[in-house]
Amino acid sequence: MRSSPAAFGRDDGGVVTTEGSAARWQRRGEQARSFATQDAFLDAAEALFGEHGVEQTSVTDVAARAQRSIGSLYHHFENKQTLVTAVVDRITGDLEDSIDRVVDPASWRDHTIAELVRRYLTTSLELSRDRPGYKRITVEVSLMDPTTRETYRRLRRRLDRGLAALLLERRSEIGHPDPETATKFVADQLTAMLAARLDPELSPTLLSRSSNAAFVDEVVASVSAYLRLR
C-alpha cells in the first residue's frame, strides 16, 4: 500500500492547507507536476463524460486520453466516483461564477426590462456554447447522485430568484396586476425556453433553425406582452 491521503480531494491539494491549526506544506515542483496531471485527468474526463456519458466511460479510457497510466489516476483520485465529483465540482464552480455575474444588480443598472431580458438571453446562449457537454454531465450525475442533484437545484434557484428580483426592481414598468407572481413566472419561462433551445435532447424544435437573434426577439416580445410593459 502506498496510500497518500494528502493527495486526495481538492481541498488537500492547495499550496498550503490548514488541518486543525497545523499548516501543511507541499514542494513547489511536485505540486506543479501534480496539478498539471490532475488537470489533464479532469480535462480528459470532462471531454469523455460529455461525449459518451459517465457510465460509458471507463477509467482506462480517461487515463488513455490524458496520456497517463491508470496507476497515476488512482494516485490522484481515490476512485472513479471521486474523479466524477471533481469534474462536477469544477463545472459547478464555473457555473456559480457565471450566475453571480449574471444576477448582479450593479451590472444591470439603468437597463429596462426588455434590455435586461435580451442581454440575459444573449449572454446565456453564448455561455452554454463555450462548455459543450456540461449539460449532459450534470444531468447524468444528478440522476445518480442526490447531492449533485440538490446542488444544481440550488444553483438554478439562485439564478431564477436573482432574475425575478432584477425584474421586480423594475416594477414601475410592469402593468401586470400581480407583479410578484408575474416576475417569478417570467424567470421560470426564460429558464425553460433556454433549456429547450440548448438541450440537445429537446431541440430541434420548430424555431430551432431560426437564428438566435430571431428567437431572442420573440421571447422579448412575449415577455413584454405578458408583463404589459409600459
Place this chain on the structure above:
Amino acid sequence: MRSSPAAFGRDDGGVVTTEGSAARWQRRGEQARSFATQDAFLDAAEALFGEHGVEQTSVTDVAARAQRSIGSLYHHFENKQTLVTAVVDRITGDLEDSIDRVVDPASWRDHTIAELVRRYLTTSLELSRDRPGYKRITVEVSLMDPTTRETYRRLRRRLDRGLAALLLERRSEIGHPDPETATKFVADQLTAMLAARLDPELSPTLLSRSSNAAFVDEVVASVSAYLRLR
C-alpha cells in the same frame, strides 16, 4: 446452441407472421406463456430502468424482478440492447397514440385558442403522471442511441407541428402581425414550459410549488397576451 430466431423481435412474436410469403404459425398455449413472460420482462425492465437508469440495471436485476431466470430472458431477447429497444418501442407506441389524439383537429372543433391551450396543458400534465420514469428512459436511451434520438425528435416535431397547425386554424383570433411565426413560437413555448415542469431534473422552479391550475392560468395569460387574442 438453441437459438430460435422466431422468438426475437416484436414483429416476429405475433400469432401469424409472414416472412417472404410464407406464413408462420405458433401454438396458442406457448404463445400465451411467451407473451406473459415477455410482458413480465418488459414491465420489470421499464420499472428498473426508470428508477435506476438503463446502464445501472443489469439483466440479472431484470430477471430477478420479473421472477424468471436469465436463461429465459435470453430466450426471448437476443441481448440487452434488444430488451432496451423493446422497452423503448412500447413507450414510443403509447406516446404516438397520445400525440395523435392530442393533435386531432376533430377533437378540438369549436374551441377557442385559450380553451385549446388550457386543455392541452391539462391533458399533458395528467398524461405524464401516469407513466413515471418514461422521461428518464427515453432521455438516457436517446443519449446512447441515435436512432432512438431521431424517433423522439420526430415525435416531438409531430406534436409541435400539430399544435401549431391547430393554432393557425384559428388565425382570425390572432392579432400578432406574423401568425405563422407566432404559432410556431407558442408551440415551442408550451413544449418547453411543460418539459420544465415535468422534468424532475429541471423542477422545482420558482412556481413549481404553485398548483397546476395556477401554472396553467399564467401560461394561458402569457400566450393570450403574446398572440394578442381578440
Place this chain on the structure above:
DNA sequence: ATTATCTATAGATCTATAGATAATGC
C-alpha cells in the same frame, strides 16, 4: 416435436491495488 425455462458458468469488461521505477527538491 417444439417451445419455454432453469442452473451453472465461460468470457469479457472494468475498477482498484501492489510493487517497482522515475522524478523532484531538500
Place this chain on the structure above:
DNA sequence: ATTATCTATAGATCTATAGATAATGC
C-alpha cells in the same frame, strides 16, 4: 526522503451461452 508514475494483475461485475429439464399441444 518524498512524491509521481508506470506495468501487471487480482477481484468483482456483468453479459451471454451451453446443456439439461419442464411444459405444451399436435
